[in-house]
Amino acid sequence: MKLPPINLTLKDLNTCNYDRFILKSTIHMQEGEFVANVAQSQSSTNKTHSLKGYTAYPGLFNAHDHLLGTYYPRVGNGPYICWKPWDNDLKASKIYEERNRLPIEQIYLLSYYRHILSGVTTVCDHIPHLINDKQIESAYIRIVEQYCIAHEMSSYELIWGEDHEIEIQKAKRYNIPFVTHLEEGFDEESMRGVEVLIEKQGLSSNAVLVHCIACSEQDISLIAEKKASMVWCPNSNLFMFDKTANIKSFLEKNVNVSLGTDSPMSGSLHLLDEMKIASSVYKDFYNEAIPAQLIFKMVTQNPATAFKLNRLIGKIEPGKQADLILLKSKKGSPYERLIKAGIDEIEVVIRSGVPLYFHEKHKHLFYPDSLLKTHYERVRVIHKNTSNIAYLIGKPLKLKKRIQKSARFNKEIDFFPIEAP
Ligand SMILES: [Zn+2]
Known part of the structure; x- marks a missing residue:
């Protein structure tokens, strides 16, 4: 991936690992990993944002x-x-x-x-x-x-x-x-x-x-x-x-x-x-x-x-790859909340510190507009009767057109429900 990982601190959000749920936590991401705290010398490179009302889960x-x-x-x-x-x-x-x-x-x-x-x-x-x-x-x-x-x-x-x-x-x-x-x-x-x-x-x-x-x-x-x-x-x-x-x-x-x-x-x-x-x-x-x-x-x-990767992934904790997803918190079990979620409720997806997908309202968390323009496409993601404007890494709309050209008709694929905004 050509994009550099983003150094980011998220605070006031809940963190949900399989063995522990933490209210109002802080998550630091640096150089693609979760870290315990932001090193003094690098603190100025970490943008801090409050994500009150959200829960972070490890990437699935x-x-x-x-x-x-x-x-x-x-x-x-x-x-x-x-x-x-x-x-x-x-x-x-x-x-x-x-x-x-x-x-x-x-x-x-x-x-x-x-x-x-x-x-x-x-x-x-x-x-x-x-x-x-x-x-x-x-x-x-x-x-x-x-x-x-x-x-x-x-x-x-x-x-x-x-x-x-x-x-x-x-x-x-x-x-x-x-x-x-x-x-x-x-x-x-x-x-x-x-x-x-x-x-x-x-x-x-x-x-x-x-x-x-x-x-x-x-x-x-x-x-x-x-x-x-x-x-x-x-x-x-x-x-x-x-x-x-x-x-x-x-x-x-x-x-x-x-x-x-x-x-x-x-x-x-x-x-x-x-x-x-x-x-x-x-x-x-x-x-x-x-x-x-x-x-x-x-x-x-x-x-x-x-797959013998538990030193690298599987939890949000210091030393592991910064893979996470963000959903709005809801009352009740955070585990049930995730299982019941539709794709419209996944608002942010980050892998090794690089955002792969995010709803438009979160774009201030990430890169400047110039980088967003070159590395992402702004798309409409449709789920049942709702839709969200989001940024998706790469050229998904172009891919959809190329697939339709290869298939030789206007193929729609249910797990790829995107269109131009
Ligand atoms: Zn199989």
Whole structure:
């Protein structure tokens, strides 16, 4: 990113981490990080602003997506026995053909805006390194860079990395995550996923296991015992299979669970929707509420732990990257407040001290007009019957036009609801 991080002190606002909610706090950001206090020599470079009535949350982390699959609408006619027939339907569809008219750069840019507008500053892009390596550096959001990968553990998987054993050993050697779909289906092979993973010595604290919808109680116990992480994508699961993982059992066995949207061609529009769906699915299946604070942890601290980034992100605290989002405070639980929020309520999104998105009323917090003009576009963001004028980094309106040109008609995409003001 070419923009320098902004040195900024925000005071009188609430700070909401998963383990602590602080009223009337002060947040200092310097050189892209949160700091305990502003060093004497640098104090003059920090602008101080009162943000009374607002709550700051850490930037959200979407633990499972395929950025290359960022398109709309969803494709599929489930329930399927496993992901493979869905993948066949996807690849035979008109929407897939249409998506393939877009160059990779356009698809990736679109994915950044989908995330930014919903408060996400970090994403795990489950895709071969060969595809996203060139995108990571210029991405507005943070894409997890250090990971080993498999598509999944079956004989009919897509080949996304080296041999499973090699990827698994590499992950252990460098202590980085080994990310794979697992038990995403109910055919014989899918249901043996955990067993196969163990045979390949892949069930360890480096493993990040996505979906796990066919996992038995015994599988879940083994996952817990080995301290592997799990990523739950309820909306994508329900869309493709009419079923999702036994999440209550994962939680009761203290597995580190994160939330992911999967690509919008099978999953949620964005992470804010996924949080709402996670909450309602839990209620429907178990007839009890899942604490909002726990769902919040699944999009902040837990994915930071799973991807071994918790020294860098996941909380607003000194030493961590200055990733934050701002919403107006409301009465009641700050966690519920966030989960119930629509994209219209995310007023500011900052990643490593660089504002990615902000409602126009906050523009005085950031750069001079000359920089705003060159690095942002002023846009209207539409949500249901409301709309807000905001600044969005890069050239989103231009991107929308380029996408429409590539698609060869005036394509509208529900997770990219912007227009010229
Ligand atoms: Zn996936």
